Amino acid sequence: MPYVSIIHRASCLDGIILIAKTMLELFIELTNQIFWVGYAQELASSNPALFQFEFDEFLKVYHYEH
Numbered sequence: 176m177p178y179v180s181i182i183h184r185a186s187c188l189d190g191i192i193l194i195a196k197t198m199l200e201l202f203i204e205l206t207n208q209i210f211w212v213g214y215a216q217e218l219a220s221s222n223p224a225l226f227q228f229e230f231d232e233f234l235k236v237y238h239y240e241h
Contacts, residue, residue, distance in 0.1 A: 202233045
């Protein structure tokens with residue numbers, strides 16, 4: 176999962192890392208409620224490109240709303 180390695184490489188930016196982890200956790204919780212528990216993890220391993228696309232869309236909507 177590319178976003179995890181980026182988060183670890185940016186360890187000096189604690190605030191950004193916290194936000195990224197929180198947004199990922201929110202995305203996982205949301206997909207657990209909409210689809211089924213484990214959907215995001217399953218998608219990340221079976222189709223990483225689609226997972227990244229869906230996560231990016233989630234972030235775009237979140238930032239648009241706020």
